Amino acid sequence: MEALLATAIAVLTACGVFLILRARTFPVLLGLTLLSYAVNLFLFASGRLQLDAPPLIRAGASYTDPLPQALVLTAIVIGFGMTGYLAMLALRALAESGDDHVDAGKDS
Amino acid sequence: MRAHLPILPILIPFAAALLQMACTRLAWQRAIGLAATVLLLLACIWLTALSDDGLLRVYALGDWPAPYGIVLVVDRLAAMMTLLCAILGLATLLYASAGFDARGQHFHPLFQLQLVGLCGAFLTGDLFNLFVFFEVMLLASYTLLAHGGGLARTRAGISYVVLNLIGSALFLIALGLLYGTLGTLNLADMASRLTQTGHDAALPRLAFALLLAVFALKAGLLPLSFWLPPTYGAAGAPVAALFAIMTKVGIVAILRVQAVALAPAMPDLLAGWLTTLALATIVFAALGALTADRLRALAAWLVLLSAGSLLLVPAATDERVVAAAIYYLLQSTLTGAAFFLVAGLIAVQRGGCGDDFRAGPPTATWVKLAFLVVAASSAGLPPFAGFVGKLMLLTALRQTAAGTATWIVLLGAGFLVMAALARQGCILLWKPPLERAPQPAAAVTWQQATATLLLVAAAPLLAILAGPLSDYAQRTASQLQTPGAYVAGVLGAQAAATGHGAR
Numbered sequence: 001m002e003a004l005l006a007t008a009i010a011v012l013t014a015c016g017v018f019l020i021l022r023a024r025t026f027p028v029l030l031g032l033t034l035l036s037y038a039v040n041l042f043l044f045a046s047g048r049l050q051l052d053a054p055p056l057i058r059a060g061a062s063y064t065d066p067l068p069q070a071l072v073l074t075a076i077v078i079g080f081g082m083t084g085y086l087a088m089l090a091l092r093a094l095a096e097s098g099d100d101h102v103d104a105g106k107d108s
Numbered sequence: 109m110r111a112h113l114p115i116l117p118i119l120i121p122f123a124a125a126l127l128q129m130a131c132t133r134l135a136w137q138r139a140i141g142l143a144a145t146v147l148l149l150l151a152c153i154w155l156t157a158l159s160d161d162g163l164l165r166v167y168a169l170g171d172w173p174a175p176y177g178i179v180l181v182v183d184r185l186a187a188m189m190t191l192l193c194a195i196l197g198l199a200t201l202l203y204a205s206a207g208f209d210a211r212g213q214h215f216h217p218l219f220q221l222q223l224v225g226l227c228g229a230f231l232t233g234d235l236f237n238l239f240v241f242f243e244v245m246l247l248a249s250y251t252l253l254a255h256g257g258g259l260a261r262t263r264a265g266i267s268y269v270v271l272n273l274i275g276s277a278l279f280l281i282a283l284g285l286l287y288g289t290l291g292t293l294n295l296a297d298m299a300s301r302l303t304q305t306g307h308d309a310a311l312p313r314l315a316f317a318l319l320l321a322v323f324a325l326k327a328g329l330l331p332l333s334f335w336l337p338p339t340y341g342a343a344g345a346p347v348a349a350l351f352a353i354m355t356k357v358g359i360v361a362i363l364r365v366q367a368v369a370l371a372p373a374m375p376d377l378l379a380g381w382l383t384t385l386a387l388a389t390i391v392f393a394a395l396g397a398l399t400a401d402r403l404r405a406l407a408a409w410l411v412l413l414s415a416g417s418l419l420l421v422p423a424a425t426d427e428r429v430v431a432a433a434i435y436y437l438l439q440s441t442l443t444g445a446a447f448f449l450v451a452g453l454i455a456v457q458r459g460g461c462g463d464d465f466r467a468g469p470p471t472a473t474w475v476k477l478a479f480l481v482v483a484a485s486s487a488g489l490p491p492f493a494g495f496v497g498k499l500m501l502l503t504a505l506r507q508t509a510a511g512t513a514t515w516i517v518l519l520g521a522g523f524l525v526m527a528a529l530a531r532q533g534c535i536l537l538w539k540p541p542l543e544r545a546p547q548p549a550a551a552v553t554w555q556q557a558t559a560t561l562l563l564v565a566a567a568p569l570l571a572i573l574a575g576p577l578s579d580y581a582q583r584t585a586s587q588l589q590t591p592g593a594y595v596a597g598v599l600g601a602q603a604a605a606t607g608h609g610a611r
Contacts (some may be wrong), residue, residue: 020274025266032273039280046288062401068287071236075280078243083274085250086269092254093262 001050005041012038025090025100029083036079046071113158114167114182115149117190120144121197125220137216138205144220145198148227152191152425159187160580162587164597166233174233174598175297181233181598184584185434187444189230189360189372192373193439196353196445196563197223198574203449203559204346211256211344218255222248222350229357233598235286235319236293238361239279246272249354252347253339264342271316271335275325278318295368296598299408299591302373305402313374320377326358328415329382330389335397336415337338347530348404349445355415356441360575363404363430366422368591375425382423383510387517389416397528401534403451403463404491410447410486413521414440417501419523424508430585432500436580437571439493443485450478454536465532467539472552476537478564483533485567487526498522513577 013035019031047065055066094100124144128137159165165182168174201219209215225245232238250272254265287293289311290301304311325332336355340348370377393413400406414436421433451463453475461468485494498518505514570577586591 020270025238028270032270032277035274035277039277039284043280043284046284048288048334051552067293068284069285071283074240078240078276079273081247082243082250082269082273086266086273087249089262089265089269090252093259093266096259096262101265 005045005049009038009041009045012041023101025093025102028102029086029090031084032086036075036083040072040075040079042060043075044068110158112167113151113155113233114165114172114180115169117148117155118180118224120148120151121220121223125217125224128217128220134210134216138209140199141201141216142205142219143193143317143329145201145377147222148223149194149198150446152187152194155182156184156187156191159184160583163596166598175292175294178237179233179598180231180295181292181594182231183594184580184587185360185364186230188434188438188580188584189356190227192356192441193223193226193230193353195352196441199449200350200445200561201558202275202347202562203452204218204344204557206553206555207593208256208344208346209331212254213374215255218248218251219350222252224248224356227352230360231496233296233297234294235580236283238282239276242279242357244358245354246276249351250426252350252365253343254490255347256340260342261441264339267464268335268339271325271332275322282315282318282322285318287309289315294507294598295365298597299369299372300599302369313377316370316374316377317364319429320362323358323361323365324419326387326413327355327362327419328358328389329419330385330392332418333389333392333412333415337405337408340403340411340448341400341402345404345417345448345455345558348408349448352411352441352444352448354468355411356418356437358417359418359437360420362419363433363588366425367430367588368594371425371589372591378423383420383514386419386423387510387513389413389419390517390521392416394524397500397525400528400532401465403454403465405447406532407444407447407451411444413525414444417498417518420501420514423507425427425589426508427505427509427582427585427589429501429504430588431581432497432504433580434584435509435570435574436497437502437568438577438581439497442563442566442570443482443492443494445565446478446560447482447486449556449560449563450475450482453552453556454479459550461541463536465535467535469541471537475552478560479533479537481564481567483529487529488522491571492567493574494567496571496574497550 006019016031016038019027022028042077044073047068053062055069057063088089124140127140159182166181169178184404201468217341222245225241225248228241229238229245250269254261289308290298292298328336340351343351390413393409393416397406397409400409419435421429454471455463457471457475458468485492488494489499502518504517505511
C-alpha cells in the first residue's frame with residue numbers, strides 16, 4: 001500500500017516536472033495539473049494510511065485523521081481555480097500573439 | 109468591539125468586495141472601495157496603537173482554542189504591516205479611481221480581495237491559513253496584473269502564474285511534511301514541539317527548507333527572482349505600487365518563521381547561503397537598473413534591490429539588525445510605491461512617449477520635484493528616508509560576519525543606482541523633444557496628484573520622524589525576537605483571550 005502510493009506520487013511528480021519544462025503553454029498546464037495531483041495525494045498521506053477507518057471518533061472503533069482530508073479539499077479547490085485561470089490566460093496569449101509558446105511574441 | 113479588532117483588517121475589505129460584486133456601477137464601486145479603505149486605515153491605526161503595549165493579542169476564530177482552531181496573532185510587527193498595507197491600499201486605490209479602474213472589469217472587488225490576502229497573511233498564526241491567504245493574495249494579483257490588457261501583461265502573467273503555482277505545490281508539500289511529522293499546523297505549537305524530542309529531526313528540517321524556498325520565491329531571492337522585474341514593470345502604475353508590498357510578505361514570513369521556529373530549534377538552517385544569495389540579488393538588481401529602458405522597469409529593479417537588502421537580515425539574528433530592517437522595510441515599501449506612481453504621472457504627462465527613456469514633451473515642475481525626491485530616496489541620498497534606512501542597516505550589519513562584503517556591495521549598488529537614476533532622469537525630464545509630440549498628453553487628475561504626493565511625502569516625513577520610528581522598530585524587533593513569549597501567548601490563548609474580552 002505504502003509502496004504503491006509512493007510510486008504513484010513519484011511518477012505523477014516526475015511527469016509533472018517534465019511537462020512543466022516544455023516550451024508550449026498546454027503541456028505546462030497539464031504538468032501543473034499532474035503536479036497538483038501528486039501534491040494532493042502526498043498531503044492526504046500525511047495523515048497516515050489506514051484502511052476501513054472513517055474520519056470520525058467513535059468509542060472503541062479505529063478512526064483516521066480528518067484534518068488532511070480537509071486540507072486536501074482546500075488544496076483541490078484552490079489548485080483547480082488557479083489552473084482554470086492559467087488556461088484562460090494561455091488562451092488570451094494565443095489569441096493576442098497567435099503563438100502558444102510560453103514567451104509568445106517576445107520579438108514582435 | 110475591541111476584542112474583535114484583530115479580525116477587522118480582514119473583514120472590512122472582504123465585506124467591501126462582496127458589496128462591490130453586488131452593485132456593479134463603477135461610481136458606487138469607487139465610493140465603497142474608498143470608504144472601506146479609509147475604514148481599514150482607521151482600524152489598522154487603532155490596532156497598531158493598541159498593540160504597542162507589547163501584549164500579544166490572540167484572536168481565536170470561532171473561539172476554538174489555539175492548537176486546534178485557527179488563530180490570528182497580533183504583535184507589533186503584524187499590526188505595523190497591516191497599517192503599511194492600508195496606507196498603500198488607500199493611495200493606490202485613489203490613484204486607480206482616476207480612470208485606471210475603468211480599463212477592465214472587476215478591478216475594485218479584486219483590489220479589496222488583494223487587501224484581504226495581504227492583511228490575512230500578516231495576521232495569521234497558522235501555516236495552512238497562511239497558505240490560504242497567500243493564494244487569495246496571488247489570485248487577486250494575477251487578475252490585477254492582467255488588468256488593462258496588452259500582450260506584455262499577458263506574457264508576464266503566464267510566467268508569474270506558473271511560477272507561483274509551482275511555489276504553491278512546494279508550500280503544500282512542506283505543510284504535509286510538517287503535519288506528518290509534528291502533527292500540527294499552528295506555528296507556535298510547531299515551535300514548541302520542535303524543541304521536544306520524539307520526532308524525526310530531518311523531515312521538519314527539509315520542510316522548513318522548502319518553506320523558505322517558497323518565501324524566497326515571493327521575496328525575489330536571486331535564483332528565484334527573474335520573474336519579478338518583467339512582472340512589476342508590465343503591471344499598471346497603481347497595481348505595481350500595490351505589488352511593492354508583496355515581496356515584503358515573503359520577507360516578513362521568513363523573519364517570523366526564523367524568529368519563532370528556526371532560531372530555537374535549528375539555528376543553522378539559514379547560515380551560509382542566505383546572506384550570499386541576498387548579496388548576489390543586490391548586485392543583480394543594481395546591474396539590472398542600469399539596463400532598464402522604461403521608468404517603471406527601473407522602479408521594478410529597485411523593488412528587487414530593496415528586497416535583496418532586506419534578505420540580508422534573517423540570517424543575522426541580531427535584534428539591532430532586525431530593528432534597522434523594519435525601518436528600512438517601511439521606507440523602501442512607501443518609496444518604491446511612490447516611484448511607480450510618479451512613473452505613471454510622467455507617462456500620463458508625456459502622452460505617447462510614455463515613460464520610455466527618450467526625449468519627449470516636458471512634464472510639470474512639481475512632477476519633476478516629486479521624481480527628484482523619490483529618486484534621491486531610492487538611491488539612499490540624504491536628506492530623505494532612504495538615506496536614514498540605509499545608514500541604519502549598514503551600521504547594524506557592520507558587526508555581523510559578512511559585514512565587509514555587505515558594506516562593499518550595498519555602497520557599490522547605491523552608486524550604480526544613483527548613476528542609472530541620474531542619467532535616465534536627465535533624458536526623461538530635461539532632454540528637449542526632437543520632433544513634435546506623437547500624441548497630446550492627458551491632464552493629471554486630482555486623485556492621481558493627491559495619491560502620488562501622499563506617498564512621495566513619506567520620504568521626507570519618515571526621515572523627520574526617524575527618531576520615534578526607530579524606537580518603535582526597536583520595540584518591534586525585541587518583541588519578534590522573544591519567541592518564548594509568542595509561543596506562550598498563543599498556546600495559553602484561551603485564558604488570555606477571555607481575560608482580554610472582560611476588560
